[in-house]
Amino acid sequence: xxxxxxxxxxxxxALAELANTPEEKRITxxxxxxxxxxxxxxxxxxxxKKLPTLEWLYRRLDLELRxxxxxxxxxxxxxxxxVSACVRGGVAR
Numbered sequence: 001x002x003x004x005x006x007x008x009x010x011x012x013x014a015l016a017e018l019a020n021t022p023e024e025k026r027i028t029x030x031x032x033x034x035x036x037x038x039x040x041x042x043x044x045x046x047x048x049k050k051l052p053t054l055e056w057l058y059r060r061l062d063l064e065l066r067x068x069x070x071x072x073x074x075x076x077x078x079x080x081x082x083v084s085a086c087v088r089g090g091v092a093r
Contacts, residue, residue, distance in 0.1 A: 035080040036080075038060075038080075039057065039060055039061070042057065060080065061078045062077075062079040063076070063077075063078050064077040064079075
């Protein structure tokens with residue numbers, strides 16, 4: 001019976017966790033374009049290969065690289081921020 005009670009407790013805990021998980025926030029096409037536009041001329045920054053400008057770009061992208069030595073792969077994550085104040089509250093004209 002202990003096994004059944006433990007399984008029920010784990011199930012209840014999992015259901016509670018799911019119930020408290022925040023909803024996924026989806027972004028609009030306009031927000032994506034605003035993020036891209038806020039970065040400026042990315043091609044110029046990348047081809048310049050100057051560390052200060054690359055660092056600026058990586059920070060704006062919130063670039064994260066995780067190297068996995070066993071797999072010899074790199075996981076890349078970017079979380080760009082919307083800089084434009086009008087993206088969410090703008091009025092369509």
